[in-house]
Amino acid sequence: MDKGMSVINTVDRKGNNLKITVEGVDDQELAHFGGLDLHVKAAKAMIGNTDGMTFPEKHGDIFIAEKVAALYLNEIGEMLRNSYDDPEYLEELTNIELVKDFFNRIHENKEVLEVVEKDNLLISKSRNEDEI
Structure with missing residues (x-):
């Protein structure tokens, strides 16, 4: 398990700048290269965090x-x-x-x-x- 970091600089569909930074353990179970597992883990954490609803x-x-x-x-x-x-x-x-x-x-x-x-x-x- 490697500690990983991912930074996504993008634009949303309305044209607004969006920066997403994720740091954590990349389990490398889905893909045996860095990033994909951490990406999925971060997306799942964001979906699961429903405090704003x-x-x-x-x-x-x-x-x-x-x-x-x-x-x-x-x-x-x-x-x-x-x-x-x-x-x-x-x-x-x-x-x-x-x-x-x-x-x-x-x-x-x-x-x-x-x-x-x-x-x-x-x-x-x-x-x-x-x-x-």
């Missing part, structure tokens, strides 16, 4: 969790689209439709299921530790 819920936006989840899933669909060899083949499909297709076919890929099962065990262990 209680304010909108208290002020009338009872669908804030669903809106945030939809935006995350939409971005996952964009990632899936960009991972295909021929993204033009997918022009007729929305990002959400690509996510649905992914979910419908996930059981066909043993390697992906193993990664998810391992992650579910870590999540369950973390929940149990939080309860204690």
Whole structure:
């Protein structure tokens, strides 16, 4: 396990500058080169940290969790689209439709299921530790 650091300087879709800095342990389980595992770990931590959602819920936006989840899933669909060899083949499909297709076919890929099962065990262990 290597300590890693990643800095992403980018622009959001509205044209605003965005800088993301991540430091932590890169387990190198998904990819045996630096960065990808740390990237996924940081994204999961950001998704799991829902502290900011209680304010909108208290002020009338009872669908804030669903809106945030939809935006995350939409971005996952964009990632899936960009991972295909021929993204033009997918022009007729929305990002959400690509996510649905992914979910419908996930059981066909043993390697992906193993990664998810391992992650579910870590999540369950973390929940149990939080309860204690």
